[in-house]
Amino acid sequence: MPCGRTNGCSRDCNLGAHMRENAVEKLFSLFLSADAAAGIAGDLAEERDQRGWIWFGLQAVRITFALWRNAAAEAPVRMLALVLLGAALLSAPALGGIAAVLLVPEWMSSPAGWIALPLFWWGGALWTGATLVAVAPRRGMAGCASLAVVGQTLLIAFGGPAVWRDPSDTGFAVFCAAGLAGAVPLLAGGVMARRRMILGGTSTLEPHR
């Protein structure tokens, strides 16, 4: 099976292997320039023949986590500012949705209302993720991940005990579940903005950091 890369590949190629390696390269490119991401993914691919797929997958996760942590540790104030900006952007659709529920409670009695509210929130989360990456191309994705972790932690810390105490309150449980699931569109928004940046060639203007 040909690699799809311009120079071809002499290894024992299969589509699954290349898809995994390309996926890892794309994952790294969320935090690094395209060249740097290709270099690291190539290093892992080079060693993968000797060390196996488990090592490859484990290192991909560890490197991603290290890149995220490095982005936060390198400029903690800027990262905090990004998270606060993200929280401010996210609060607009979140508070809008809550206000709609409080002002028009009967709206939530219909299935359409239950579907519309999470969609409204998730749309806001998608837009927030894309905005963070557009505002800060280098650290935007790390900011999205940090905001997702902070948001999830707060929701679990404050919403979890309330759901545990009163499981019959399905409305609040759905409210919390929709909030927890909001991390997915938040990260997806960041990923889409970052990919668009790389495909558009903007990423090559960035230094390897």
Next chain:
Amino acid sequence: MLSDARAGLQLGLPAYLDYNAVVMPHPVNLGEFEQLILLAVLRLRDNAYGVTIRAELTERAGRTVAPGALYTALERLETKGLIASRMSDPTPQRGGRAKRHVTVTAAGMEALRRALRAYERLLEGLQLGGAHA
């Protein structure tokens, strides 16, 4: 020092401070791991990239380095301007991906020399052959 003082008198204090801020490079202090990486890159000459640097550190320094730690350190060193990177031609062994070769810059060499001089000064007059053990 005397010429610096003369420059200060000629320029006036605020201008002299500005002059110094522009002319004197900010010294970069290297951590132990960063020193080891720079030395490994120097040893590897034109073949320094992630895989070979890790192998060199394992072989010469006896350090098993996690890839994540190495790549974040390389990013940090490049941000500080202590190393520079260039992409080589893609190779089939890497699934058609290029190697990202790194070289030590002049600033990196200076930072390394300063770190090694500090070690030498600290070691002066010390006997480490078990006298204090």
